[in-house]
Amino acid sequence: MAELLEIKNNERVQRAAIPHLEFADFRQELLDFAVAGGQVVQLFAYQDSGLLKLLAVLRNDKLYVAGCDAPDTFASLTVESEKFHMFEREIGEQYGLEPKGHPWLKMVRYHANYTGKKDLFGNDYSQDIPGNYPYFTVDGETVHEVAVGPVHAGIIEPGHFRFQCCGERVFHLEIQLGYQHRGVEKLLQSVPFKRLPIIAETIAGDTTIGHSLCQAQAIESLACLKIDEGAGIVRSIALELERIANHVGDLGALSLDAAFNPPAAYFGRIRGDYLNLSQILSGNRFGRGLVRPGGVTKIMGDEQKGLLIDKLTELTPQVEHVNDLIFSAPSVLARFENTGTVNYADAEKLGLVGYAGRACGLAYDARVAFPTEVYAGLPANTNHKTDGDVCSRAMVRREEIIHSTTLINTLLGKTEEAKSYIPEIPKLAPTSFVVSINEGWRGEVSHCILTDTDGKILRYKVKDPSFHNWIGLALALRDEGISDFPICNKSFNLSYCGFDL
Amino acid sequence: MLKVIKNRLEQGYRTSKYPKEPINLYKRFRGLPKVDNDCDGALVQRCADACPQEAIDAVTKQIDLGRCVFCGLCETLSEGKFVCFTQNFEMGTASRDDLFTCGDLPALAEHSKKHFKKLFGRSLQLRQISAGGCNACEADINVLNTPFFDLSRFGIQFVASPRHADGIHVTGPISKNMRQATLSTYEAVPSPKVVIASGACAISGGPFYGSDEIVGDLNSLIPVDLYIPGCPPHPLTTLHALLNYFK
Structure with missing residues (x-):
């Protein structure tokens, strides 16, 4: 070193x-x-x-x-x-x-x-x-291949999955992506500065805040912009709302994949309520238009705080009750437990991040290890079930919902108000480097910017947590029944567009 | 079992009364922008120059809803004097030209193709194609199947097979890598069929306009019947467009 x-x-x-x-x-x-x-x-x-x-x-x-x-x-x-x-x-x-x-x-x-x-x-x-793509194949009289995608049966992003199976048993799953590739990094290096925040927000729509935070912080660092604590509070609340909305939606969908419908209906609706809280803050259900280099575009006044507090007070017990319904149903637990297991050693070797990593016992949380915004003053979360299976990934998310709700309530109690934001094009320091890391809801999101001698962006590198974690899903399927694919997939819920850029 | 009943009672009945009763969205929601035509030309030019999507025409003072991502920058810059985003989410149009607007859109119901109403008014099955976007559009389409919106009560469903579909609903700027799959899916839908471009990406390339890795607009590939603007379109924008165009 x-x-x-x-x-x-x-x-x-x-x-x-x-x-x-x-x-x-x-x-x-x-x-x-x-x-x-x-x-x-x-x-x-x-x-x-x-x-x-x-x-x-x-x-x-x-x-x-x-x-x-x-x-x-x-x-x-x-x-x-x-x-x-x-x-x-x-x-x-x-x-x-x-x-x-x-x-x-x-x-x-x-x-x-x-x-x-x-x-x-x-x-x-x-x-x-996919051009010349040498798919991994398994030969043998009883071996068969199942190919799925790029267009899948539901309303989801495109990707191609190939299973090598013997009967119902999966030997190997190969995941071939790229269908969502739209040239994000090349755009970020070549377009006028005014377009950067809009592109950052659409690297992965469900991680709008995660990616726009990384970009805003990197630019603020390069342009020596200081943001006030009030803006940091709004940004942190927005990041936690994003986390809760996604975890709630996924737990509902996991329950549906285990053929237990009521929680799916409840969490489907409740997820929308959390998105609407982002809309109260930012004017958009995904938090678009909120985070910009230099601060936040909307201040959080007493009215918005009041609405957030009231709604969270209403939703929090409901979420806990529905979670209790999911995690006390034997039929659900029977499907979750010991399904799609990735062991600690493999997870460490592959560098899994976020809840996928934490569910295997890799405690890394960027909010704790490299805190940004106001996270340094906030308590960390701990996870109690870390066996690497679907159940662990679901439990970790349940615990994170509770933790994030506590964080938001703590932050809503603070009185610092963000100053109003003035849109301007900042000047970046020449021949500099910055790396920005935040704990998005899926895990470690990172943006890295290099500038040239004129302060122009020479290289803009984006990394979504899915870049690390897709291989985790492939491993989770080894030796599993092919019918367990949906539940394993949903327990990871990885981003195609964040990976494909 | 008792827990199921307890939760059911706690959850209650949640389905919205829209469209029978109007819904008011929170005042910060950015829906249909309203332009002040008397606004000073210099301010309009400033907004047009700053617009990340180049969606503002400083001469006609029109906003192209097909490019706009509703970021609100023009409203902030002009302090509402040039552009004001209303909470009106009803923004679907039957032609690309209608999306260039100062704040008035033609009534969608009157511009829909009559035979579509006859064919699909009672039952509409759509195949969704996600083609290179950011998954926010897809997320807010999925929401239509939750109990609050409960899309299927209108006889509208998203189906798995294009063979079972009456049309395609496309999101994303059609990445080059999804071009062929989009065409194949379209071809697999039996005629007569309808084509819906949903979100700024499918209409104009959205945030990714100018990239050489995308096709950029669906209409250049397949003729589009219905445009649903937004980044992403609010679920109510989609619901309104589907109901008015087909019902």
Whole structure:
């Protein structure tokens, strides 16, 4: 770790201060860090005055950064630690750099690379997705394959799933995404500044606040903008409302997948009530138009506070009663328990984040480890069931609903008011770097911005927690009945668009 | 069992009376924008320049609801003197041109194609296609199936197979990677069929306009019959549009 630079969340760092290592040293530092239990927050390539470089942000209980020149081909890190597997595939796809020996080097989102280098996958992108995609197959007389998607049976995002089965038993599930790819990172690096917040809010619609917080904080850091505590309170409340709305909706849907309908009907409606609370704060059910670099666009006055308090007082006992109904139904518990288990060792090796990680015993919560806004002064949550199965993921969410409600009530008791917000285009510090991390409802959301000598955005890197967690779902299905897929899937409820960008 | 009954009693009857009785949304909700035509040209220009979606035409003073994401910046900048967002959520239109507006929209019910009312007025089955968006549109379509909206009481249902559908409801800017799947799904729906573009993305590319990874607007791929603006459209906007266009 001697060669890594310790940084803070949202700390503006001069790019020159970031250790620039020889690739061999960079590789060894990263591997040592990963083997010692550290995790990867960001690892990406970027182009700087014609040269390709790599940059890594790592975390244990602190944050570190380091970079190096990117070789055209390099010895894959994934061979020695699985924590790098998606990052290397992404680097290969985006910049045409080849991690030699990568055991699973397949496309991530199906698009031509940014550098015009030879395509690693031999694809012609005028052809439709998935191009040359070598699906994992299992041979044998009793083995059959089930293919689902991209268009699924419900109102959900597109993705392709392939199950290798023997009868009802799943040997392996391969998840191939990219259908939602709309070029978010390229847009963020090229469009006028005024468009950035709108794009951040639509990286993943259900994580509108999570992603817009990351962007706002990163820009505030680069532009030396200070926000008042009142705005921090509104932002934190909005983030917790987002968390509760999604957890409530998913617990209802999980109950439905276990064929227990009443909680699904109740939680479906109650989720909408939480979305309406976001609408009271921001004017939009998903919190759009609220968080902007420099503060929040709407202040939370006594009227809004009163409405929030009244509604939360009404909803909180109802939510607890419906949760009690779900978690005391033997038929539901029989379906939840010991289904879709990911063990601690695998979760650690893959770096699962958010409730998916916490349900396996990885306690990491960015609100506690790297607090932003007003989280430093708020109590942490603890999880009591961490067996890695569907039941644990559901229980963790139930506990998080209770915890988030407590946080909101605490914050509503504070008196600091946000100052009114003045929309303006800020000027970013030149040749700087910042990484921003927040605990979105699904887990660690991170944005990273590098600026050039003119203060323009040179590289904008986005990471949604789903980037880590999709492989968790694939593992959860190993040796499960194929009919358990819906319940496993819903217990993770990962984002396609957040992954596909 | 007792818990089921207790919860049922606590939950009560929750289905909305809309459209028989109007619903008032909270005053911060940004619905149909109302433009003040007498507003100073310089202020209009300032709003047009600042608009992240380039949805404001400074000359005609019209807002393109097909591009607008209802972020409210023009209202904040002009302090309500140029644009004021009303709480009116009834914004569906039968033509793209009608979405360019100063705050008045034609009554949707009168502009719907008559044979659609005859064919689908009593029963409408839609296949939803999510094509490259952010999943907020999809989330607020799903909400229509919750007890508050209870879409199926109007004879409208979202179905799994395009073969069972009377039309497609498309969200997202049609990413290049979803272009073929969108077309295939459309082709799998038996004729006569209806095409609905829902949300700023499907109408104009939305927040992702200009990206070379998207098609950008559904109408360039398949002729659209019904436009539902918003980012995402409020569930009531969708409900109003479906009821007025087909009922």
